[in-house]
Amino acid sequence: MKTIELDLFLKNLLRPETFDDYCPNGLQIEGRDEIKKIAFAVSATRESAEQAALAKADALIVHHGVFWKFHGTKTLTGPFAKRVFPLIKNEINLFAYHLPLDGHPEIGNAASVAKLIGLNTLSSFGIYKGASTGIMGEFSKPIPALEVKKLLEEKLGHSILYSNPPETKGSIKSVGIITGGAKSEWRDALKLGLDAYITGEMSEHDYHESRESGIHMFAGGHHATEKFGIISLMNHIKKEFPILECQFLDSENPA
Numbered sequence: 622m623k624t625i626e627l628d629l630f631l632k633n634l635l636r637p638e639t640f641d642d643y644c645p646n647g648l649q650i651e652g653r654d655e656i657k658k659i660a661f662a663v664s665a666t667r668e669s670a671e672q673a674a675l676a677k678a679d680a681l682i683v684h685h686g687v688f689w690k691f692h693g694t695k696t697l698t699g700p701f702a703k704r705v706f707p708l709i710k711n712e713i714n715l716f717a718y719h720l721p722l723d724g725h726p727e728i729g730n731a732a733s734v735a736k737l738i739g740l741n742t743l744s745s746f747g748i749y750k751g752a753s754t755g756i757m758g759e760f761s762k763p764i765p766a767l768e769v770k771k772l773l774e775e776k777l778g779h780s781i782l783y784s785n786p787p788e789t790k791g792s793i794k795s796v797g798i799i800t801g802g803a804k805s806e807w808r809d810a811l812k813l814g815l816d817a818y819i820t821g822e823m824s825e826h827d828y829h830e831s832r833e834s835g836i837h838m839f840a841g842g843h844h845a846t847e848k849f850g851i852i853s854l855m856n857h858i859k860k861e862f863p864i865l866e867c868q869f870l871d872s873e874n875p876a
Contacts, residue, residue: 622656622862624648624714627680630861635721641750642720649686650708650715656680658866661855663848663874665715667700670707672870678713684730684851686717722850723800724754728857730800730850731756734819737776737849738769740796746813747799747806755799755806757815763792766837769817779845779875782823784832793817793837800846807831807838821846844874 628648632638637646649665660678662669664685673681687705695701708715723730726745731754735743740758747755764772766785773781797810801821810818811834818831823840831838852869859867 622865624652624654624656624680627656627659627714628716630858631682631716631718634857635718635725637718637721640720640724640752643691644686644689644717644719646718646721647716648714649688649717650705650713652708652712652714653679656714656865658868659855659858660868660870661851662870663844663851663872665704665708665717666872667704667707668872669870670704670713673713674707674711676868676870678868680714680716681708682716682718682851682854684717684719684722684847686715686719688717718854720749720752720754722854723847724752725850726753726756728850728853729756730847731798733849733853734777734798734800734846735796738772746797747803747809754803755797757795757797757810757813759795760793763794766791766793766817769793769837770839773819773839773841777841777845779842782828782840784823784828784838786832786835786837788835800850801843804840807834807836811836819846842874843876844872 656679658678659680660673665683665687735756743758745753746757770783793816795815796817797815798819803820804822804827807818817837819839821843
């Protein structure tokens, strides 16, 4: 397919114009016009760029791209240049979708984690500047909190930080999820009366404050909670365009 066709497909699917994001979403680096093979990764890093080049991919689709508003103006020198040059030298298109992939109700990061652990009656959760970035749902029956922790460790393949509230019954039915670095949004789950909140990271003060507020908070790693959305997107593209070759590039990122 043509690069312009893939660009249009992703725009229609993920609707980046509905999000006020920290980065440009969509085509960040333009490569060749024709796409036969697509590599997928959580982040556009030197590792994933070099792996995409070795795999002879025509495009690399990621959740975390190379340009961020909080980085300001950057020169193509040093480590940043080594991250970008494999893509440019090999004419690999780089597509990046941040909040649009977090909040997509079907294939987003939060929705993918929710389905992975068996939540039902899914609906939008975590409004950021007018757009939902998460999902909330329920287990079919209450599950002991430590069983939820064990389930997350099994499904995410990652150790889980857990703020165990001392003054609760210890069972969980309703859950809010925003993956990645949304460590303070447990307050949104608390306001809605949810039993638990799942994210990627946990700060020292959020551990104490969520625990003392009586909500179960689980943090399963930024990377670990955000690889399922990009995998879901890959599987969706494979289904829509079976002629395309697709490959997921994993990373040994413990964070």
